[in-house]
Amino acid sequence: MVSQRGLQSITLESPMRRCASATNWTFYDPSENPTAPINLGVAHNDLLQDKLLEKISSSLTITRKDLDYNCAYGSIILRDRVASFVTRQFKTAEPLVADHVTAFTGAGAAVYYLSVALADPGESIMVIAPYYGMFDGDICGGTGISLFPVYLPTLEDNFVHENVLEEAFERAKKENVKVKALLVTNPDNPIGRCYSREGLETFARFASKHSIHLILDEVYALSTFSHLDTSLSADTVISAKEESDDPFTSILSLENLSDLIDPSLVHVIYGMSKDFALNGLRIGFILDQNNETLRSVLHASAVMSYISSITDRTISNFLSDSVWIDSYISTNRRLLADSYAKISIFFKDHGVRHLPVQAGHFVFIDLRPFLIQKNGGRPPTLKDEQELWQTLLDNGVYVAPGEAFRTKEHGFFRITFPLRSDLLELGLDRLYKTTVGFGENRVIKESQALKASK
Amino acid sequence: MVSQRGLQSITLESPMRRCASATNWTFYDPSENPTAPINLGVAHNDLLQDKLLEKISSSLTITRKDLDYNCAYGSIILRDRVASFVTRQFKTAEPLVADHVTAFTGAGAAVYYLSVALADPGESIMVIAPYYGMFDGDICGGTGISLFPVYLPTLEDNFVHENVLEEAFERAKKENVKVKALLVTNPDNPIGRCYSREGLETFARFASKHSIHLILDEVYALSTFSHLDTSLSADTVISAKEESDDPFTSILSLENLSDLIDPSLVHVIYGMSKDFALNGLRIGFILDQNNETLRSVLHASAVMSYISSITDRTISNFLSDSVWIDSYISTNRRLLADSYAKISIFFKDHGVRHLPVQAGHFVFIDLRPFLIQKNGGRPPTLKDEQELWQTLLDNGVYVAPGEAFRTKEHGFFRITFPLRSDLLELGLDRLYKTTVGFGENRVIKESQALKASK
Incomplete structure (x- = not known):
């Protein structure tokens, strides 16, 4: 009923697309979607949204x-x-x-x-x-x-x-x-x-x-x-x-x-x-x-x-x-730096290692120790990573797993950080609590995580 | 340097694209582009532009x-x-x-x-x-x-x-x-x-x-x-x-x-x-x-x-x-009908046959008699059609030749009609004068046609 190439386009293995599809592209919003997962998985940047919205509106x-x-x-x-x-x-x-x-x-x-x-x-x-x-x-x-x-x-x-x-x-x-x-x-x-x-x-x-x-x-x-x-x-x-x-x-x-x-x-x-x-x-x-x-x-x-x-x-x-544009870029860099500093401190304080970042909207964190702990020392497999990812999603936080980027070692996750601080804090709280519970083989139920987050 | 399919996409025979490209997509405008050809070749409809612009602006x-x-x-x-x-x-x-x-x-x-x-x-x-x-x-x-x-x-x-x-x-x-x-x-x-x-x-x-x-x-x-x-x-x-x-x-x-x-x-x-x-x-x-x-x-x-x-x-x-939309559609039909009636009368008055139209933005006219006249009775060839098309373009009016639609018989041209009446009249004047001159083997110079049109 469809062409071979058409069929291939929907059946091809794309872990990132598969993960994103699992969210149905519906994310947490305190008023509109309070039960949807917090989006720490898609690269986006909310830091200057007010300024941007104003400028785009006046450009329309x-x-x-x-x-x-x-x-x-x-x-x-x-x-x-x-x-x-x-x-x-x-x-x-x-x-x-x-x-x-x-x-x-x-x-x-x-x-x-x-x-x-x-x-x-x-x-x-x-x-x-x-x-x-x-x-x-x-x-x-x-x-x-x-x-x-x-x-x-x-x-x-x-x-x-x-x-x-x-x-x-x-x-x-x-x-x-x-x-x-x-x-x-x-x-x-x-x-x-x-x-x-x-x-x-x-x-x-x-x-x-x-x-x-x-x-x-x-x-x-x-x-x-x-x-x-x-x-x-x-x-x-x-x-x-x-x-x-x-x-x-x-x-x-x-x-x-x-x-x-x-x-x-x-x-x-x-x-x-x-x-x-x-x-x-x-x-x-x-x-x-x-x-x-x-x-x-x-x-x-x-x-x-x-x-x-x-x-x-x-x-x-x-x-x-161009004056506005160049100023926007300077301000944006500064806010990204501040935002990155905050998330970096959060992870340091919680004993989560991440790779140092120079640019962009995300930080790549290493959750392998939690997977190793869960499995009594066994090196993490893709399946372990997928299970943690699914548990995180079930507990209200969407992140991008290493699999989505075809990492060879399993247990890394990409976390978007330039977000409204209330969202980011809630997301990180869910992320951390779920990961610790997962590592300790404790079942964290969605309701618990959501409650703990409030 | 590029893929085979890439190369094919720019070398494939597409008479409509070739004709449109010849205009460089720049068309007559009394103030901005007074020397560019009048566009009777692209399907468009200016009849309700004011209303549309107002409605789209308020929808923005x-x-x-x-x-x-x-x-x-x-x-x-x-x-x-x-x-x-x-x-x-x-x-x-x-x-x-x-x-x-x-x-x-x-x-x-x-x-x-x-x-x-x-x-x-x-x-x-x-x-x-x-x-x-x-x-x-x-x-x-x-x-x-x-x-x-x-x-x-x-x-x-x-x-x-x-x-x-x-x-x-x-x-x-x-x-x-x-x-x-x-x-x-x-x-x-x-x-x-x-x-x-x-x-x-x-x-x-x-x-x-x-x-x-x-x-x-x-x-x-x-x-x-x-x-x-x-x-x-x-x-x-x-x-x-x-x-x-x-x-x-x-x-x-x-x-x-x-x-x-x-x-x-x-x-x-x-x-x-x-x-x-x-x-x-x-x-x-x-x-x-x-x-x-x-x-x-x-x-x-x-x-x-x-x-x-x-x-x-x-x-x-x-x-x-939906009230506005349905009313727009009714009004648009009515204006298309009026506009078509006018161009149909123009062609009838000038002895140009066209195929009857029920819908759309254009009328398909039969200029074969002029080509036959030019060539002493010989049935028109693709080359004849192309020459007339080029002469029309040289004389300030862009139309879509039958070739662009892969007609088997040569000498048809598609003319867009739901246009501002000043543009349409000027375009039809250039079209008719050039075609008659072409049929009579008189060289119509661009300047003459443009002058005659004024």
Whole structure:
């Protein structure tokens, strides 16, 4: 009744999608959904919602022209403003112009259309793992493309070992996997770390050596905060020194990029969802400065992911106020830093280890000790992780398990932190109580956890 | 540098896309673009723009919730309102509910995702021809699906001969073409005619016999007007009798559908672009009442064509006022009828034949006599049609040539009529003068035509 590729798109294994579906996308709200789970699993950022809502509301206009067809891949005004913004904030080596920007209905759609534009059925995209779990659906859903994960040696650091990449490429060759691109998320997801300039150079040399495309997903580019002094309050201006310590380096900022790789092989994903916390507006971009043929393909496919003239104009208006935008980004970094400091202290105080974070909306925590305790010293299995995840959900808190990011070791969970403090505290309380009870083989009933939380 | 399917998507033969691209999507505007061609080629409807702009403006709101992820295939509120609206206006045999509606960023995207959900690479969709030319890109672009056109015997009527369908199916078999679906546009495009109930039943029986899907593109469903007395003014209420004479029948209104075909094979395309003249907002729907598996596939793919929360809320608000909506549709029909009457008189007065129209935004005119005159009696070729089309464009008027709809006979052109009268008159003047000059082998220079038009 449906095509093979259609069937594959709904039956493909995507742990992140499976977990998210289990929540029915309905989350706790004190008045509207008091019994739904608290959402610590989806990456979002509520810290500046009031300011954003006010600014977006005042950017919301429609003109007569907007009733008729707009450019499918974004109006020239929108693309021009994105180009200026990215040039300024990413400190690109060459200025971006409107032509370098193709808009899609979200970064996920951008990843999908870029993948299809670069790889044919049966081909593969190498991805640095653990990786953002929605790539499973975005890249492999109905496309015939597979993902070929490459794990850096440890979760503890993300130093890019050239030999790890080379070994993976050799393994792919042996398995008859035809790799068309290397996909790197920077700052990464789920750990929230940035690659060094040297790391990026290694990726570029590797991609160049094998004549494959290099895709950088930079959707958390401007959500770095580890270089800030968190004792400062949110409205303190970031000093020049702090800015120079920003751990994020865009691939587009490398002055020597064309010495490392044919720059027509390099493409960047960006969007409004993460740095601007506008998940709902569905605006993503592919930034490409050197590949006209690819851009033609993307323009043709943008018709299937055609952004609404209303949203186009709203975001165009929004980005026109560069003073507001730059100030928002500074404030957002500061608030992320404060928020991260708080959750980090919470976990330290409760004896929960987490990996250090430089950027993004989440912290990757290590709950293996609780699983080991539960199972009398046995190393945690995937099934153990799944059981704890389900117990957490049953007890009113949704988190993203390591499985969703294809971690090799089981027992890690990604926790979203830039949230309203009442929600976050309630969520962390449920998380901790449930985990301790789980480790001690005590059955925590939902009602108990919910009661304890109040 | 790009995938094979990517390359195919930009090199595939799509005469409509080629023609539209030649305009660079820039059209005449007295103040902003006085030298660009007048757009009589793209289907649009300016007749109620003031009312629409006012209503959409007042529907434009955003709430805190809209900042975060919405449902990819449309909020429950949007889908619920679309379901009610379609049930009421299409007079569906069974009421639609929200679950039956999947939203995409436009009807074109809906056609694309439905095609991919039903057909695999190497398979084909049979389409009644002449057909809407953007199907070439929407269905065949990068998908590996081909279109298999079936021509009804004449352009003069659209009676559905069962044997024509059967012969086509046999021919497809012989050519090893695996047909997965029959695609019918009703009311049709480019001619603007509706299929009778008997015609729809023939399509359904045919699809059932061969176990293929039946897709009805009903985007002009509520733009029928041939049943109205055009001497009445626009604000006259349509009488009950007139309503019962409406030439449009939705496939969803057939009480006996399940006697004719397994209804899980029947799917409808709808959208806000045509009946509501909101091309720019990019909202299309797939209506399906009986195929849950297909809907799951569509839900998964909707993530790649994710509608913006702002647009979702705007259209939800817009559709909530059913009194306004129903009155808009009545008024729009009346204005379309008046506008069609005017252009029909113009062509009659100027000795240009056109095919009778029941619905839509365009009239299909027959300029073959001018081509025959030019070439001393020789029947027109595709090249003749292309030359006239180019001359028209050079002389400041963009129309859609028969080629864009894959007509077998050459010399037809589709002319959009529900436009501001100053634009339409100027466009028709340029069209007529250029065509006459072309027929008489007189070179009409752009400056002359433009001057003559003033």
